[in-house]
Amino acid sequence: MIKILLNGCCGKMGKVIIEAAKNFPNIDIVAGIDKYPNNQLSFKIYTSTNDVDIDYDVLLDFSRPEALADILKLSLKNNKPAILCSTGYTDEELLLISEKSKVIPLFRSANMSLGVNLLNSLLRKVAPILYENYDIEIIEKHHNQKVDSPSGTALLLADTISNSIQINSNYVYGRSGKSKREKNEIGIHAIRGGSIVGDHDVIFAGSGEIIELSHKAMSREVFAVGALKACEFMSNVNTPKLYNMDDILGI
Structure with missing residues (x-):
């Protein structure tokens, strides 16, 4: 079972991912991170990456570019891969992602479809x-x-x-x-x-x-499915590198 930590779990895409994950029997969303937690979700929600104390395999982020530094800090601390699905990164943030991908496996795509x-x-x-x-x-x-x-x-x-x-x-x-x-x-x-x-x-x-x-x-579900497939892929990689959808599709 692949254990997912979902950042932005209470946002629009977070909710779509939670629903789509029901069709992935090998994936379990074990916890989420959101500044505005929804107590109706079935898993534990942290309001800050600093509070995360649960074991997970992959961090999946569907939030905002401003969360990047905290996501990378947590991923480096735990030596876990992260999937970055946010858009609107600055050139400096893209450079930071490239640099940190030399230390841990990172995945980024401008579109998860x-x-x-x-x-x-x-x-x-x-x-x-x-x-x-x-x-x-x-x-x-x-x-x-x-x-x-x-x-x-x-x-x-x-x-x-x-x-x-x-x-x-x-x-x-x-x-x-x-x-x-x-x-x-x-x-x-x-x-x-x-x-x-x-x-x-x-x-x-x-x-x-x-x-x-x-x-x-036609639906946000196409992005959720792509993100969950990325989770499957990244759970099996150990080599630090910046991965993208081409790696999943084999093209």
């Missing part, structure tokens, strides 16, 4: 073929409570395209007040509204035709 990561893998193959004759634009849509913009997933897709082509690309966020489009631009556009779970469209616009690659998350 298996489908999004398969789409990302596909972009590595098609972007080098299409970029010379097609303009590239990314549109992401999320609910009106999402804090970071553009989404971590949109940046993940843009970075994959940028790293796959032979020109120095320039990210353009929106087009208000801009002149005509330059060839090296990758447009990134954010929409916020209602309860949209998460839609991402990558558009290759050519002369006389348009190719679109899209992913639409």
Whole structure:
């Protein structure tokens, strides 16, 4: 049985993960961490990482970037792997994650959906073929409570395209007040509204035709399933490294 410590257990995604875990007979959420504990949950909830005194195999974080330092401190103390599912990390925080992954196994993905990561893998193959004759634009849509913009997933897709082509690309966020489009631009556009779970469209616009690659998350459960699969994977690794969804998918 894989014992999970869930940080952010009382948040929206925390609740989805708890429900999804019922379909993973080899996973047991043994405790949670949340500043605003919900006494209706069946496991013990700590309000601070400093109070954690329970044995666990993997720490799963679905909270906010501000929790990173405490998560890493606890993981280093216990020499346990951590799965970081938050988005909106600063460059300094990403550097910290990279540094600490040399000491303990860490997992980070801008999107925990298996489908999004398969789409990302596909972009590595098609972007080098299409970029010379097609303009590239990314549109992401999320609910009106999402804090970071553009989404971590949109940046993940843009970075994959940028790293796959032979020109120095320039990210353009929106087009208000801009002149005509330059060839090296990758447009990134954010929409916020209602309860949209998460839609991402990558558009290759050519002369006389348009190719679109899209992913639409119909439920937060897709992120929970991906996170729990990451827990299964990370429970079996011992080598310090920064892992991601490519390691799980074998791509």
